[in-house]
Structures are given as structure tokens and as C-alpha cells.
Amino acid sequence: MLPYSRGRIFFLIRPLHDMTARTLYDKLWDSHVAHQGEDGTALLYIDRHLVHEVTSPQAYEGLKLAGRKPWRVDSVVATADHNTPTRNWEKGLAGITDPVSRLQVETLNANMKEFGAKAYFPFLDRQQGIVHVIGPEQGASLPGMTVVCGDSHTSTHGAFACLAFGIGTSEVEHVLATQCLVMKKTKSMNIVVDGKLGRGVTAKDVILAIIGTIGSGGGTGYTIEFSGEAIRSLSMEGRMTLCNMSIEAGARAGMVAVDEKTLDYVNGRPMAPKGAMWDKAAAYWRTLVSDPDVKFDKVVTLNGAEIRPQVTWGTNPQMVTTVDGKVPDPAQEKDPVQREWMERALKYMDLKPNTPITEIQPDKVFIGACTNSRIEDLRAAAQVVKGKRVASNIKLAIVVPGSGLVKQQAEKEGLDRIFTAAGFEWRQPGCSMCLGMNDDLLSPGDRCASTSNRNFEGRQGPGGRTHLVSPAMAAAAAIAGHFVDVRKM
Amino acid sequence: MEKFVRQEGLVAPMDRANVDTDAIIPKQYLKSIKRTGYGPNLFDEWRYLDHGEPGMDHSKRPLNPDFVLNQPRYRGATVLLARENFGCGSSREHAPWALLQYGFQAVIAPSFADIFYNNSLKNGLLLIRLDAKTVDRLFKDAQGIEGYRLAVDLEAQTVTAPGGEGFKFDIDPFAKHSLLNGLDEIGLTLKHADQIRVFEAKHRERQPWLF
């Protein structure tokens, strides 16, 4: 294990288990096998296909070239989010300054017109937003579904006891043409977070602590189910944050079992069933839990009470520590490949070993991305910011709501005014500075406190340096001008 | 899909763990709506000294002489040697497109991220998992011996070193079959169209709210 990882990993071998007991993953898998091949591959039926402008053009083109038609248009829900600007919406499409970006957005418009969808939330629509925010918000992702999207953070939808995972463009085309994917079942992992989370400790801190423990490749080849008291205590929005970053732990899919919170969240959403159909669906959804005593291929246990606010220091989400910790020293690392990786990361991040995290000063702050741009995230950040001012060393602090509906709700609650009064900019929804395909980019050398999910080199802009944190921690860093333990504010 | 035939080629060692798809092909090139043209921008931020944008003449940009692929001895490499968790991060299929269009036919590493693995095989880029010790050995040889080449035989599932020493690798039989024959997976799946329709009808009965 790496020196900066914490927690314990248990490999449980339980010889006495019920062979008919099934995990939640087993149940979701079994209910979607349209054809079982002899070689272990299956055709897995896909219920919901989320589409965005970046990974779909080549798939639609492939479909056209082969003279094929979409199998089931009403499984598709689409939006434009990656390339869309967060300012100047009054200019319409012309507000997308980069012609290459604009063409991609226009291409999605054209494909939607030609092929159709159950729902399309185009750029400038009042309900447009990040695909992983609007899916649950619209009730487009429902418990028991298989959900795919040409986007690795599709894992987000697993919060609703869905089997939800990201796919590549060839697979997008495959799903469009056949409604199925050729799949092999993965192994199963149960990540149990027991105990009560402390005050100021959020879903983001939990998932970063998990990634710090199992590593960014720890979930490779597994489907994760998150369980335990601390997970149950999370709101649906918190569970989305958790499942969102399953991919940063290497797992294509992460999920949480159904409970009453799940049903409460789904009930009344535009695409959720109603009336008698609701009752029927809800009765089925309540069965979407792992059977007691079922055996997982791997079990990892963390104590939720021990988790503290997290801050990443490197160029991979696994390079994370607690806010009261220090930047690690590569000299302490014995494995040469790891050491070299850490040294390279510290050089890129311009950090010295053993620097206390609270001495690190960001110069930009980004609150947004499909990890943390829902209403509860904005409320948590606003609570920290209220009545205070952004520190003078912060060059830019922006809040980018995850969707038009989140934005409207926040404005109804007056959160936008709290942010702007403190010196934050209040923007239009979209992916924005999470990956900077639009104009929201870090400049070389910029250091950013970000609520997004990836701190890879150049992710937020070439030469930009990213520290991943929770919304409250990002807000606190904006006010203090350096990272600070939000529990002490 | 492109067929994968037996390959014998120059090896380039990419000595970094956890190389992510943002590094393999940066986001600004994802704005393209085409499947081609990604080769010049493989590892763009490491490969060039300046910042690249789509539409530039990449052949005129200053190369980073320290970057492994820019060293003359690795010019024309078709086998990429990599470290653990290669291809982690985003699901962009542009990553295997860029590797293939640069000229790589195969990547050897101790482990690959799941989505990247799938995306690569679907495009005829063969990913080979060998244990970390063997990969370490290959790194030493590839770095130490100028013109170091490896032969990759998918049919036999072997990688063969110049001295004739062979390493076996595992691959899913379906993926192997598809790769060897360059099959159209959609066409294959559509052979089961009737079964999909039957399943769909039953699924609709059981969970009518999904339709």
C-alpha cells in the first residue's frame, strides 16, 4: 500500500454462504441479459442512453454510413454540456466563440433532428445542464435501469441502484443500433463505510478517502456497491457525488441500494412513473438491495468517523490527504515507479514535500462539475461564504450550477446573491472549468481549488494545477485564500 | 473494425504509471466530429513545447526533445510499453484513435483501465497485459538496447523477445476472435435481433414504466 493511503482492506473469505443469494449487481445484470453467449459474453439490454455532443457525432455518422436506424429512439435523452459557454447566452449559438466547438453543438442539434430522442435539452434550454445532473433531475435515470452514456462519469446514476457506466463511441453506436452491449460480468466489490460522518465531512471527502485507500486502479475489473451506515446517511445528492467518482477508483460502475430516500427523490420527477404504475414500480424497486449474507469478491471497510476533509496534492485523485496533513515526501517511497510518479506530480504541481496543506494558496476557485454542482452543494458552499469576501489573492472564483433547474432553484433561495456579494461569479450551467472545452480554462501555472473529479495534468487547462475538494472546502479556501479546515470556520 | 495481424515492431518505453486519457489526447482535440486526424496530437502536452490547438500545422510546432517518442531511436515504433493503469480517466475513444493513427499497433502494460481496454480492442489496438516483473524486464531491455523489437502474435497469444524468449498473455476469446477477423460487432449482434425483440417484449411486461 502507498504511504499516504489510509484505512484497512479486508479480503473476506466466507465459506458458508447462501449460493442463491444475489448482490444488487447480480440482480441488475440478470434482469437485463437479452442473450447469453457460450463464451461468457452476454448481450446486455440498455434501458437509458444518455447522449452529449462530444462522444456522439462519430457514432451517428457510423450509423448513417452503415445505413442503420436507431433501435429505440425513446431510450435516448440528450443534452449539450461540454462545449457550451457559461456566459453570453444572450448571443445564442454565436456565443460559442470557438467554431469547432460550435460545430459540435450544431451537429448534435442536427442529429437530434434527424434521429430523434425521448427528450433533448439543447444549449440555451432552461432545463439544459450537465448530462449526469439532468438525468436524475428529470427522472430519466430510474432504479433498476441499465444506464449508459459516452462519458465515464455515467457511474453517477448508480446512486439510484442502476447499473450505470461509461462507454466509448463505438459502443454508443452499438447501443444506438442494437439497444444492447456485448459485455462480460465483472467481479463485485463491497465498500462498506461504517459509523457516523463527522460535522463538515461530505460525500466528496468519503469518496476521496476511498480512492486514497484502494488507489485509482483499485476498482479496475470490479463493480462497486457502497454500503454501511455512513453511506445510508448520505442524501441522494451525496450518493451521486460518491458514485460519480467510482471511475476515479478504477470501477466503471458504482451503486447504492434502494431505500426510502431513493424513492422520495424519484417520486414526482417528470419522467418517473405515476399513479398505479408508480406503486408497481416502487414495489419492484424495493427489492433492489443485495441479499443479506451474499458474498462479494472483495470487501473494503472504512470507518466513517475517522474520515476528515480531503484535499488532493497531486495529478491523480489517489494523490490525496487530509486537510490537516502535509504534502508527502517521495523520498519515503520505496517503490521506484511510484516515487518517480510522485516526484513528477510534485514538480507539475509546484509543491515541496512536507508542506502543510493549509499553506497551499489557490488563485482560482471552481464550484461546479457533475461531482458537486447540485443544489445541496451550492447551499453548503453558500453557507460558508455568507457575509464574507473572497480573499484578495484569489484571481477568479466561479460558481457553475449543474443545470438550469439547479440555477433557478438557487436563485429562488438567494444563493446567487450570497455568492456574488462575496465576489464569486455566478454562471450559466455546463461542464465549464471541469475540463475547459469552453472558455473557462486555467492558465498555465494557475492553482485551483476545484469541486470537480479529476486533477490530471492539464485537465482544467494546460499547465493548470488542480486540488480536488468538497464544495464547502472550496468555498472556505476562497474566503481564507489558502486551504483551511472547514470544520474550524 | 481493423484486423489485427501478427506484428513485429520497434518498442517505445513510456515509463510513467497511471497515464490518463487526458494526457493521451487533450480535450481541445475532442471537439472534432471526425474519427481521424488525431495522430499528430497523441500526448500533445508532453510531446510539444508549445500549447497546441486544433487547426494548427503540427509539423511546424517545436518538439520537446526530452519526450520519449521524440527521440530518434524510437521513431517508427509500433509497440508501446507502458506502466500500470494505462488509459485511466475519461471514456474518450479518441485515445485509442490517436495511438493507432500515430502508428501504434499494440500496447503492453501490467494493467489497463476498463473503458480504455474496451475502446482499444474495438478499434483493433491490441492491449497486452503482462505481469509487472516481465514489464519491468522489457523496460530495461527497450531502454538499454537500441532498436529493440518485439513480435506480437495474437493467434498464439505470445510476445516474443529478440532472443526468442516468449511471454504468454491472456485475452478474452470473443475479443480475440473479433480482432483476428476484423468483425463488425454491430452486425454480429444484429444476428440476435429476434432474441433482443423477445427479451424487450418480456422486459416491457415486467417493467412497463421503462417504456
Ligand code: SF4
Ligand atoms: S462535469 Fe466534468 S466530469 Fe462531469 S461530464 Fe462534464 S466534463 Fe465530464
